Ligand SMILES: NC(=O)C1=CN([C@@H]2O[C@H](COP(=O)(O)OP(=O)(O)OC[C@H]3O[C@@H](n4cnc5c(N)ncnc54)[C@H](OP(=O)(O)O)[C@@H]3O)[C@@H](O)[C@H]2O)C=CC1
């Protein structure tokens with residue numbers, strides 16, 4: 001039996017509510033706090049219905065909440081990111097004692113996490129940033145959990161997390177100590193960046209299949225097939241895509257019912273708004289981090305841009321009118337449908353793998369900067385099951401050989417892996433054919449196109465940036481390295497050693513002639 005027999009859940013929305021039931025299912029008493037009594041009542045009702053009688057209780061003040069907890073206290077946050085957590089922490093701190101633990105299971109920005117960790121440090125309260133993944137279904141059944149912070153607090157709470165977290169195919173829990181400071185929230189943030197890249201690649205493939213004339217349910221069957229074998233085997237986002245493709249509002253699925261109830265997917269508008277409404281920040285933060293860490297993340301960047309562009313439906317409609325109909329994708333007349341679908345499957349895989357590679361590179365660079373001592377074998381384990389980016393083939397064949405041995409962050413770049421090289425060389429011609437077809441027929445394929453460019457550029461040794469560098473030196477005296485220079489620094493991102501006087505600076509009179517005024 002865990003020492004945490006009575007814990008707090010602060011925030012009883014879709015994730016917190018589900019996790020409260022998850023802990024209650026494990027026999028733990030869960031003390032609830034949420035501004036909405038209705039939200040707490042809903043959790044209590046579900047707990048009672050599930051037979052967890054008396055295991056959940058609502059509180060409207062922190063005194064009664066904290067007094068109801070076993071010690072050391074374990075307080076789980078499932079709150080919107082930003083100021084809410086600060087306010088809650090401020091309210092709780094006077095009631096907490098040395099050894100108590102806050103487990104922040106929201107998608108918090110890692111800098112907020114570290115700021116709060118610093119605030120708590122002098123008091124002996126442990127603040128753990130624990131990204132959770134898998135959506136509200138996983139919150140209820142057991143999410144993938146990514147905790148980071150000080151080791152003492154992590155070791156205290158880990159046995160309980162082992163019990164409630166998602167389990168992989170071998171039954172091992174998808175949770176482990178990720179690293180120090182804000183590492184847990186950082187890795188979860190990048191998980192979401194990868195998620196966005198993968199979702200973009202998959203939705204672009206879906207759009208292309210629609211233009212091939214395939215019906216929603218036919219596409220669902222194809223996605224099911226993709227998920228069952230090969231490089232996309234066991235990919236959660238592909239599997240839920242297969243599942244959602246067949247869903248109708250209600251009814252029994254009979255043919256008369258099919259006429260009455262359209263497929264839900266056929267009614268969904270093309271608008272992703274979370275980044276703009278501020279509900280979620282992870283997509284913005286992971287792309288900002290990619291840029292700030294100087295990591296080329298082609299797929300992630302354009303996936304985010306697609307979301308942003310999609311959100312402004314009204315602007316798109318207005319521009320569409322101004323452009324007299326814009327550039328709508330043409331119907332695709334594909335002679336050998338099966339061969340093209342196979343290309344599309346491989347292209348989708350390349351987009352998913354590109355997302356993983358870019359995400360891992362962001363994590364590695366941040367780990368070096370912040371000295372979090374990330375345990376990459378745990379990153380691998382945490383992403384094995386229960387999370388949105390779960391991808392069994394990638395996990396078993398691409399990540400395991402690199403991550404399981406917990407390499408140094410310097411050796412993490414998956415583009416150095418012979419397995420990745422083999423797979424991408426196999427998928428690249430298919431990706432090229434799909435992108436070429438998409439370009440030719442105006443399909444929307446930013447993440448697929450960016451992934452093609454990514455692999456071409458990140459493995460290329462003859463880029464057109466020679467000309468770029470020359471122009472920079474021409475107008476800005478920014479220096480350049482020369483082909484054939486043997487200095488090892490040439491291989492590093494360091495300023496070049498040469499400047500050429502392409503055009504000497506001249507006086508205003510020499511440049512413009514005699515002024516007219
Ligand atoms: N939804 C998902 O799939 C996932 C979400 N997350 C993260 O988990 C966290 C929660 O997400 P989610 O459950 O979807 O969001 P919800 O909005 O459903 O839940 C958040 C809850 O916190 C409550 N809340 C607000 N202020 C306080 C406060 N001062 N004290 C106690 N409770 C408060 C909200 O109440 P009210 O509505 O009345 O303001 C709401 O019930 C977020 O950080 C999210 O990014 C992580 C993984 C997956």
Ligand SMILES: O=C(CO)[C@H](O)[C@H](O)COP(=O)(O)O
Nearest residue numbers: 133134192274280282283388
């Ligand atoms: O964290 C999550 C999954 O891992 C949540 O589902 C989150 O709501 C996804 O939203 P976004 O795509 O905006 O990050």
